[in-house]
Amino acid sequence: MCTARPGWATVSFRQPLYKKQMQNIKVNLIDILDINEAKQTIRVEPLATMGQITAFLNPLGWTLPVLPELDDLTVGGLIMGVGIETSSHNFGLFQHCCVAYEVVLADGSVVTCSKDENSDLFYALPWSYGTLGFLVSATIQIIPAKKYLKMEYIPVHSKKDMVKVFADETNKGEENMFVEGLVYSENSAVIMLGNMTDTADPEKINPIGYFWKPWFFKHVEEFLESGSAVEYIPLRHYYHRHSRSIFWEIQDIIPFGNHPVFRYLCGWTVPPKISLLKLTQGEATKQLYEKYQIIQDMLVPMKDLGDALKVFHDEIEMYPLWLCPFKLFNLPGMIHPQDASDEMYVDIGAYGAPKTKQYEAKRTTRKLEAYVSRVNGFQMLYADTYMTREEFYDMFDHTLYNKMRDELPFCKQAFPEVYDKINKKVRS
Numbered sequence: 001m002c003t004a005r006p007g008w009a010t011v012s013f014r015q016p017l018y019k020k021q022m023q024n025i026k027v028n029l030i031d032i033l034d035i036n037e038a039k040q041t042i043r044v045e046p047l048a049t050m051g052q053i054t055a056f057l058n059p060l061g062w063t064l065p066v067l068p069e070l071d072d073l074t075v076g077g078l079i080m081g082v083g084i085e086t087s088s089h090n091f092g093l094f095q096h097c098c099v100a101y102e103v104v105l106a107d108g109s110v111v112t113c114s115k116d117e118n119s120d121l122f123y124a125l126p127w128s129y130g131t132l133g134f135l136v137s138a139t140i141q142i143i144p145a146k147k148y149l150k151m152e153y154i155p156v157h158s159k160k161d162m163v164k165v166f167a168d169e170t171n172k173g174e175e176n177m178f179v180e181g182l183v184y185s186e187n188s189a190v191i192m193l194g195n196m197t198d199t200a201d202p203e204k205i206n207p208i209g210y211f212w213k214p215w216f217f218k219h220v221e222e223f224l225e226s227g228s229a230v231e232y233i234p235l236r237h238y239y240h241r242h243s244r245s246i247f248w249e250i251q252d253i254i255p256f257g258n259h260p261v262f263r264y265l266c267g268w269t270v271p272p273k274i275s276l277l278k279l280t281q282g283e284a285t286k287q288l289y290e291k292y293q294i295i296q297d298m299l300v301p302m303k304d305l306g307d308a309l310k311v312f313h314d315e316i317e318m319y320p321l322w323l324c325p326f327k328l329f330n331l332p333g334m335i336h337p338q339d340a341s342d343e344m345y346v347d348i349g350a351y352g353a354p355k356t357k358q359y360e361a362k363r364t365t366r367k368l369e370a371y372v373s374r375v376n377g378f379q380m381l382y383a384d385t386y387m388t389r390e391e392f393y394d395m396f397d398h399t400l401y402n403k404m405r406d407e408l409p410f411c412k413q414a415f416p417e418v419y420d421k422i423n424k425k426v427r428s
């Protein structure tokens with residue numbers, strides 16, 4: 001079994017072929033169920049989206065600690081897959097902000113799980129890609145929201161500074177609520193530090209989300225020339241800062257989209273919905289993306305960032321790259337640090353056309369996968385994975401997952417293994 005959500009409707013990169021062979025179960029649950037301000041939690045159904053949640057929570061003065069930035073990402077997809085955001089160095093991944101899950105198992109029973117109740121299931125669900133049961137609700141922690149985000153842009157012009165400033169600022173913990181890096185070349189990047197505030201210098205307020213505003217990654221690039229600066233960004237504009245330009249993928253789709261004339265006259269028509277692009281994508285476009293674009297997020301220990309950037313440069317030489325730090329808690333489940341303590345990691349996101357001559361999708365991705373595995377890192381599985389089953393087992397700890405599959409009634413008969421839902425052969 002799998003959910004009946006059509007492949008084109010998802011934010012995952014490819015269309016899932018396995019949906020054609022499996023029993024499709026409709027889990028059309030799209031609502032925000034309730035908010036408990038005393039306990040600081042919100043209970044939502046799995047198809048509630050990030051855009052929907054910020055629209056609901058922010059006017060009430062609340063927000064999610066980790067709010068992945070594309071509007072259409074769903075709670076179900078982020079829990080069963082993985083969700084990350086620039087506050088993850090303090091709060092962990094999306095799953096780490098979840099307090100309880102309600103799941104329908106293969107035998108039809110409904111089970112609630114949390115740290116204290118059915119805790120094995122609670123820790124096994126993230127990264128299980130819907131192969132332990134169907135999520136029907138999640139209770140998620142909320143935190144107070146403020147009106148603006150005070151953003152400090154720090155341009156850096158050497159690889160050494162890039163790695164040092166990024167790691168140092170990340171390690172300051174709560175002093176910087178949000179930390180993000182956009183790498184523009186081998187030796188230049190802008191590191192961004194954000195903190196929520198209710199007061200702002202009116203001259204420095206920048207509502208970056210309006211349709212006539214420049215694409216966020218282009219706006220940030222300007223600080224490489226102009227030097228450090230501070231801006232106040234309305235909170236919801238900050239959260240969805242990469243939505244309008246789909247990170248930087250939009251420049252290959254609408255190359256003239258950042259021109260002021262286009263922005264002022266037609267900016268309101270973009271971005272095209274990711275689901276519309278997937279639905280209308282023909283075979284030729286699919287092949288073009290497969291051959292000439294890389295879409296990957298690799299999660300590597302912070303201590304290996306400098307080395308990892310070199311590997312990415314040698315293999316794909318593609319910029320911008322997205323840097324997002326996150327704390328990997330020493331908790332049971334598919335991913336955890338090598339040692340018995342929490343460890344700081346960084347997500348390196350590569351979205352675009354590689355510039356290296358030797359780039360070949362499968363071969364290059366396999367090289368990156370092997371490197372990431374070697375440094376005890378992880379690949380995000382919404383994109384193309386070329387690992388063999390053995391390599392996949394090496395990267396992800398299946399101990400608790402397999403135990404749950406053995407224990408949960410009819411689980412193995414009803415659901416495939418994660419590998420059988422994420423490997424390239426079952427996605428097109």
Ligand SMILES: Cc1cc2nc3c(=O)[nH]c(=O)nc-3n(C[C@H](O)[C@H](O)[C@H](O)COP(=O)(O)OP(=O)(O)OC[C@H]3O[C@@H](n4cnc5c(N)ncnc54)[C@H](O)[C@@H]3O)c2cc1C
Binds near residue numbers: 272281289
């Ligand atoms: C809503 C939307 C969704 C999109 N989705 C995708 C997507 O999913 N994947 C993707 O890859 N792209 C996507 N695109 C981008 C699209 O592929 C490009 O805009 C593409 O260039 C459009 O091709 P066209 O046939 O309309 O060519 P045109 O726009 O007519 O031409 C493209 C370029 O080729 C040149 N050209 C045309 N004919 C010739 C010729 N005979 N000889 C020499 N040069 C020529 C033109 O001068 C121009 O520079 C999308 C665009 C939009 C608006």
Ligand SMILES: NC(=O)C1=CN([C@@H]2O[C@H](COP(=O)(O)OP(=O)(O)OC[C@H]3O[C@@H](n4cnc5c(N)ncnc54)[C@H](OP(=O)(O)O)[C@@H]3O)[C@@H](O)[C@H]2O)C=CC1
Binds near residue numbers: 001009134
């Ligand atoms: N900043 C970030 O963190 C970003 C994350 N992403 C990635 O995008 C993906 C999320 O996209 P989205 O469109 O929301 O999700 P998808 O529909 O792509 O779902 C992802 C996985 O979760 C499973 N799943 C979803 N809902 C349920 C449910 N109710 N019960 C059981 N299993 C479920 C799906 O199973 P099935 O195949 O059976 O439908 C699928 O295997 C994640 O994998 C995430 O890592 C992408 C961009 C940014």
Ligand SMILES: CC(C)=CCC[C@@H](C)[C@H]1CC[C@H]2C3=C(CC[C@]12C)[C@@]1(C)CC[C@H](O)C[C@@H]1CC3
Binds near residue numbers: 249
């Ligand atoms: C921040 C993290 C962790 C990931 C961001 C990943 C996104 C940049 C990609 C996720 C799905 C991708 C798709 C496309 C672009 C890049 C993503 C949004 C397309 C819109 C590109 C054009 C194709 O025709 C359809 C693609 C659908 C998925």
